[in-house]
Amino acid sequence: MKEKKIIILLLIVILATGLKAKNAAAIVTWNPAPALPPVTVGVPYSHQLQAATTNFPDYLPITYTLTAGGIPGLSLSSTGLISGTVAAPGPATITIQAADLDPDNPPPVVQTFTITYLPTPHALVSGVTGPLQIKRLQLRFDNNRPEITVAKNQKPPKLYADLSFIGSGIMRGYWAVDGAIHSHLQENLTSGSELTLPLPPVPPLPTYQSGGHRVRLVITEPPLGEAPQALYYVTEEGKNAFTPLEVISPADGLDVDLAPLSLSWQTQVGGVAYLVEFLEIGIKEPIFSAYTKKGSYTIPAHTVESIFGAKKSYGWQVKALSDKDEIINKSKIHHFTFR
């Protein structure tokens, strides 16, 4: 009954969003509030403009065009990078247009920036004591690559960002999964460190939808020229379960007599056999295992005597096997102690 309600609710969501949607214009916005750092005469300058489009999917690139007030020595790339070295103070303002690649929608946004010029410093500033600069940012999944393949409804992959930086200051940005903001990040960083930032585990990367998915780490402060992306692909494997196999008995952590012990669990749809594995602390491989076609197993007396011992704790886990040799589900590891 509960399932029906959920399905009906989802269908209503799908239909309602379709009926309700109106075709208003998408927008391009500067993110965060636009500002340019000061330009120091005689010192190489580099600044990445940061605008975003609400026209999804979110990988539509923004193009930048200078519409007024060019500064001698500096150039603006179509990707929004202002770079170069100025020999002398120039115009006080410049005007830049940002637009996404959709020619009709949204309309371009034009922004005028005020430029502050600083004199050439008497000495160079060491990178260590200077403002925060990100030297390198690399995304990787558990397999140390920015690309991974996982099965539908299975454990989501873990994603990390390895950061190398110099200088000090605040770094902020957000993780985006398939165009939607997953979580924000903000760190006060001090020079002399490397950092690994994990994607927060909640909510997990969705694995209910097969096909390709895209995760980006967008750093807004200090702005980067590009947002590195990682790809994960979810294969369509209908028989896989996503919630662990439920153990019925014994209760986790129970103390039991050193005698034949019965274990039981809820059977799995598509499971033709079950593998029960017994674990001992400090030993990686199972100390004993058993196969059964039923949702229960009793450790025989002679096995209890020969393999297990009194006053010792053991872990056990049951895995459901399909007729195609796949492990389609498994329980969490439960524990018991023989008195």
Next chain:
Amino acid sequence: MVLVVRKPAPFWLSLTLLFIIFAQDHCRPLSAAAQAAESGGGPEEVVRLLQPAAGGEVIGKKPLIKGLISAPFLKEYLFVYLDGADVTGILDVSADGFSFKPAQVLMSGAHQLQVILYTTAGQEVQQAFPFTVKHSESFDDLLAVNQLTARYEGRLHKSDDLTSWPDSMLDANLSNSSLAKNGNWALALNTNIRYFDQDLPVPAPLHKGINVSNYLLKLERPAGQKYQFLAEVGDVQINESTSTLLNFARRGGKASLSYKGLTIGGFMVKADPLFGLRSSDDTGLLAGSDDDQLKGVSGSVGLFNGQALIKALTFSGGATGSGLGLYSAGGGSEGQVDGALLQTNFFNQKFVTEVEFYDSSFDGDVSDGAPAQDDKAYRLAGSGAIGSYSYQGAYEYMGRYYNIPGQAINNDRRGFLFNGSRAYAAADLALALSKHRNNVDDDPLMATADTSFASLNYNWRRFPRFPMGINYGKTILESTYEPPGQMATKIETDMAAATFSYLQGNLNLTLQPSYSIQNDRLAGNDSTSSALNLSTAYSKNKLAFSSALAFNRVKLDSSGEETDNYLANIQFQGKGFKELLSYGLVGSYNLFESSSGAKTEIFSTNCEVAYAITGHEVIKLLNPTIGFRSQYQKSKDHLFHTENEDVVILLVLTSSVPFTI
């Protein structure tokens, strides 16, 4: 019959224990039948292995195993073990014997079946039967596990202005995991081959058509042999040393040969991460330009029964600094690193030492015409674990110009670090300390900078339902010997965070507040960061649910700006109707507010419902599903008074065909 412990296998310990028990049984008086059985047959043999023949060889992955029992026996007291695993639960038992097919593929080599039973006369019988498995006439093991999966999306409804969304999309993937083994040699392949097409251009790095997303081909002569050999081609991982290339996953190849503790190896990989295999250049194996390729060799020798290791390595090449998953400041770079390391472990992990020394020649920007710069790095480290204590201490020096091609290391520093931790019964305590100085002593234009860091982390699990942890860290950056005209620097950064959880069955509630302030003591350039996260995760009865509520605030003294982000996420997925129906939904709401007046809201959802079609055998083979997917996004900019709303509704067809060869 002879009781023999088979080759090392996952259940080696249980077999050993069974062997001990059986050996003990040999010392006890046995029944006549049991004695006859134990002695290896004869006219009174109770159990006889019909398939495969005892001591014989069988060709197959899951061969039928059949035993004949010549004496009346108690079915409830028949126990059969295959390689130590109890297979009684999958037996077909008849009045005169038993048969079964293993539930999983049997690896090639020696196996053993053990039978324990009680006859109706009350006699205990224990017999064991060795046999050998081969997967084919030509190979000991020959196995290919494949999964073909396909997904089609067709537009049912789309907002008119959403011209960037395709009307149709087809996506398919063939994953393959193959193994061929003969004697001491094993050849393995793991790959994913993908097909993608849609009626609009495809965003990089995807391409239309067939593409090999990833692959790894491995030829191995494993440990335990007189010499070991390993060659890998594809998406390999390079592990040279802690301070150079470690878990460095790139496209290319590597090989190593070991003999009596002596190992030589080499690698050649693309320096930047790749997706797909579109040309021979993408293999990373073509010797050519050093612009984006790394090549290296290493040799090592193990001494004192492996308690010490000496290794020398050299590698060189260049990197463009761009690739999937990578942002890199600056352009192309190239360089070379030569080095050596010594590792010892004479005290059973209680005191492990590592000494590393490297020389590098590195050009950080090949386009500027400036020559490469030489520098060095070294590191002396000791670590270990004694009871519940563990520690690590190191002195490290990394020259100002020391660098590694294909990496962005934290160079220009020298100093100490110490990490120590202790695990209590219901708590963990960890302490980290470090102090470093930059290497500008001979440069009058640069200020000396000292960075000191300390952190304390404590996790408390006295009440298993309420685990909690606190963390505090402080970093001080201070300059001295500033050249004329340069301002002194003193920045103090404090960070405090905590985690409070509540665990109840399948429910996990976690609250994580954090606060950090960077105090620029000599200029009004402070920044404050505060965050509060509340997350929930719950899974039961084919339903998994998670949500996260987050508040993030940043305050910058330099601009006087304060920005707030409020984020709410929800995700649930489940199955119903005998697991024929699957569904999932992700929803996200973000509100951004700034003291400068900016305010934007973004709301998005993505949900999918799919129904598995069952019926005819052909349909069962294809595992098809039909479903609907909708993606919705609404955004509103309160400053510019604009808003946008987009929606897509799609028909989704999927299929999945697993097959094993």
